[in-house]
Amino acid sequence: MDELSIDRNGSNGGRMGRRRLNDDTEFKSKNLHAERRRRQKLRDRLLKLRALMNKATIIEDAITYIEELQQTVDTLTNQLSDNKSSFEEGADPTKEEIHVAEGMKKFGIQEEVNVSRISENKLWIKMVFEKKRGRLIKLLEAMSTLGLELTDTAVTTSKGAMLVTSCVEGFCCEKLALEEAKKLLLQIINGI
Secondary structure, three states: OOEEOOOOOOOOOOOOOOEEOOOOOEEOOHHHHHHHHHHHHHHHHHHHHHHHHHHHHHHHHHHHHHHHHHHHHHHHHHHHHHHHHHHHHOOOHHHHHHHHHHHHHHOOOOOEEEEEEEEOOEEEEEEEEEOOOOHHHHHHHHHHHOOEEEEEEEEEEEOOEEEEEEEEEEOOOOOOOHHHHHHHHHHHHHHO
16 A cells, blocks of 8 residues: 655655555655654754853953953053052152252242132132142141131142132131231141
8 A cells, every 4th residue: 555656757756755645645754753853953952052152252252351451450560569669769759849849930930828808707718839748638737727617629730839729717717817817828838
């Protein structure tokens, strides 16, 4: 009953595994399902392989980026250690301050203090003085010990000079005349 389908020329038509019954009904080969399962397994395994390759690429890119960051850290660490060693070897902060003071004099900038009254217990001040390390902090501390509170303060530095503008409030502001406040601020600047 079961015969292989052979065409008139004697070949099987290029397909193997198909059988026909006498009533010309086609049946599929038993190997067809096995072949489909094999191809599906191959597809699944290829997808897994692609996923692994994508993960490997991501990890490889991450490793490259981390190595670049490590090189940047090493470079910056070397620069920092070079700066520290040059500071420890020969950089003298007083020499830098002298250089800054010379710059201020070179450009004709003079130390000055201007004081204006805004209200009964509020003054506006403008101070120009030499830029030195820690000088602004000392100024703020001295004014704080006198009971003066600075508000709306702006600090600008240029060419070895420091410009401080601020509103000053405090209990002694109403008692101080403008000239007395100016003298007091000059004494503070000269003392720091």
